[in-house]
Amino acid sequence: MTTPSTLPDRPSWESIRKQAKKIARDTAAGSADAVARARVMVPGISVPLSRRDAQLVVAREYGFGGWQDLRAEVLRRDGSSLAWAAGQAGRAIHDNDVGRLRQLVAEHPGLLTWRDDLGDGLLLATTSFANDSADPTREDVYNRPECAAFLIEAGAVVDPSVAERVIRTGAAGMLRLLRSKGALPRTLATFAALGDLDGVRADLGASADPADVTRSFLHACRFGQVAVASMLLDHCVASDRGLSERIDRWGDRAAFVRFLCARGREWDSEQAGTDMDPWRLFVALQLMLAVDDDDLDAANRWLTAEPWLLGNACLDLQIDLLEHAAVHGREAFVVEFLDRSPAVLGCRTPPESAAVVFALEYGNAGLVRRLTRIWPLPDDLPHAAGTGDLARVRRWFDGSGRPVLGSPHDHYPGNSPRTRTNLSWTGATIQQILDTALAWACMNAEFEVASFLLDSGADINTRWATHEPASILHECVLHGKHEAARFLVDHGIDLTIRDHRYHATAEGWARHAAGDEEMAEFLANAERHRGPQSP
DSSP, X not given: OOOOOOOOSSOOHHHHHHHHHHHHHHHHTTOHHHHHHHHHHSTTOOSSOOHHHHHHHHHHHTTOSSHHHHHHHHHHHXXXXXXXXXXXXXXXXXXXXXXXXXXHHHHOGGGGTOOOTTSOOGGGGGSOSSSOOOSXXXXXXXXXXXXXXXXXXXXXXXXXXXXXXXXXXXXXHHHHHHHHTTOSOOOHHHHHHHTOHHHHHHHHHHOOOHHHHHHHHHHHHHTTOHHHHHHHHXXXXXXXXXXXXXXXXXXXXXXXXXXXXHSGGGSOTTTOSTTSOHHHHHHHHHHHHHHHTTOHHHHHHHHHHOGGGGSGGGHHHHHHHHHHHHHHTOHHHHHHHHHTOOGGGGOSSOOOOOHHHHHHHTTOGGGHHHHTTTSOOOOSHHHHHHTTOHHHHHTTBOTTSOBOOOOGGGSTTTTOHHHHHHTTOXXXXXXXXXXXXXXXXXXXXXXXXXXXXXXXXXOTTOOOOSSSSOOHHHHHHHTTOHHHHHHHHHTTOOTTOOOTTTOOOHHHIIIIISOOHHHHHHHHHHHHHHOOXXX
């Protein structure tokens, strides 16, 4: 009979996670003791243990009904009960479970003022992370207005970042909710976003600051408010004769407004400030469109006609363009753009950018050698893995295959709080680094590296993804990485993992998101051949 384990006064969650992994490995290796131990806790459980079953066994050994109950107690003893409650509240918001959220706030009133590692409160979790919400259906998927209303009524502070996120993602319903709760400033910019013609007229009469008018015009375009945008453009043109001439040379004002309203979801409210006037925004979006369409001729025409794009004043835009190209794998554009000597190429200290990370996580490692003209390749495990440098990868492990990474904060994503927050990864751990390295190796078809990492402790069933928790397989099928998907299936990835947002399997992503019936059928057949999974 297995003696129940006693949870220490100051337990280590990382140690407990490793216990679950070890019993899973031991049952897979045929250990009779491990199998017997598992079946004492869960009679009749199938072996080898899946990750979930191993977690259940360990939780039962500590006297808890399930893994989440064990985790809650560990966090409580560690003095992290509010952090645990915040995680549960985030889950309730994702599930649109206002009742559960209300219960958590009643039990943990500190949630109303709680902040994550980035300084963001719970209210921000009710908005879309990055997905465009201009379409009402998409807004329903990505936003949680009922949860937002409850939190505001309960006394949560509405940070400026909440309204900025709502505007950035074009969530008109959420914007109206914030107005109804008195959580929006009565400014020209918010009137413009709301399409409030009377409010815009009144504010234009009271203040005609060019920067405010420009920003308000951009907000109107972001929300497709054609009438308001047209009124504000007339005001902009009245104070800027050069703008009128540039628009007239291109076409006419009505077409100009229609284009910006149609493409408004692509501008970034954090960067479209006073230095991004209507014409510059228009040119930037035309250039982004050329990158999207892989139209190098169109990109070259705009770069030649508008040389200001290459100057110091457009450093942020240059970084945006390179990051956009990295995501979409536009190597020819990157080569052409850098050959024009943009200001970003001459910075003494490379500006902050995610271009190299984007290239690796979207499976476009071929661009890295171009991007390192600006940004040196970080000396860490994931970057070595993503670029297929097996010798450098091996350097991070000892002779027995154990990782010797030093501080997790010296490796990606240990040094990226935003990435860890997006993936619901608390703290910075060695496992996160191993799993990210595995993901990047798979996305870039570096299968020798991936095999080495699997043998060295990387979790094939990690919930890694480019935005929100899913799996490596989800990302591979979405981006057409067929060879990588087959590698993962051959190495036993759990085909039943569901993503955070849609609760869909990788097969669902293949069929409905990627429109790849061949891959969807491959995954369905693989699941059938494996047979039923243990509950």
